[in-house]
Amino acid sequence: MNWIALLIAVHVVTILLWIGGVAFVTMIIFPIIATTGDSLEQVLLFQRVEHRFARQARIYIALSGITGxxxxHLLGMDRILFTRQTIGVSIMLFAWFFYLLVLLFEKRIFKKLFGKPDRFDSAKVFKFLAAFHWVVLGISLLAVFAGVWQGHGGSL
Ligand code: HEM
Known part of the structure; x- marks a missing residue:
């Protein structure tokens, strides 16, 4: 059994489900929310989607971290981490830690955004969240690019 090939396959399938989900939320769900007139409806739709996806994202972060x-370790890259030869791995690690931080502080962020109903401006909040998701998607795609590049001999 070639464990390295198996681990890379699990790693990539996990990333596919994870980042595919992020792309779907960013490119399909947010435009739908933006064209939904009622702000209560907007919040309910967002919370249902985000709540369901956040649970799955935890599994994807764990699985991609374990396999990564x-x-x-198996490729001996841990000994040359943060050098020019492993710049692709550094970018993947950066993206992974970024997601981990967002997940850890998710409750606090949502409390700040949705916590004060009297001063809640749904257009402003969802504009911010949509822009934030585009940034997150950009970082994720950069990490996918870096992973494939690293996996196929790319180095600086
Ligand atoms: C803890 C975080 C992570 C670690 C330690 C890690 C590590 C690795 C390693 C060592 C490889 C194999 C490289 C090689 O064969 O030379 C790999 C492959 C890959 N990783 Fe990651 N990774 C992590 C997170 C991510 C994330 C967040 C993404 C994308 C969003 C990602 C996307 C990929 C892709 C697409 C490959 C493809 C390899 C191929 O085409 O052969 N990884 N990763």
Whole structure:
């Protein structure tokens, strides 16, 4: 059994489900929310989608982290981490930690955004959230690019 090939396959399928979901929320769900007239409806739709996806994202972050760190070890890359040869891995690690931070502070962020119903401006909040998701998607796609580049001999 070629464990490295198996781990890379699991790593990539996990990333596919994870980042595919982020792209769907960013490019399909947010435009739907933006064209929904009623602000209560907007909040309910957002919360249902985000609540369901956040649960899955936790599994994807765990699985991509386990397979990623395991690969680092098996490929002997842990000894040359943060050098020019492993710049692709550094970008993947950055994206992964970024998601981890967002997930850890998710409750606090949502409380700040949705916590004060008397001063809640749904257009402003969803504009901010849509822009934030585009930034997150950009970082994710950069990490996918970096992963494939690293996996196929790319180095600076
Ligand atoms: C803890 C975080 C992560 C670690 C330690 C990690 C590590 C690795 C390693 C060591 C490889 C194999 C490289 C090689 O064969 O030379 C790999 C492949 C890959 N990673 Fe990650 N990764 C992590 C997170 C991510 C994230 C967040 C993404 C994308 C959003 C990603 C996308 C990919 C892709 C697309 C490959 C493809 C390899 C190929 O085409 O052969 N990884 N990763």
């Amino acid at each position: 760190f395991w690969l680092l």
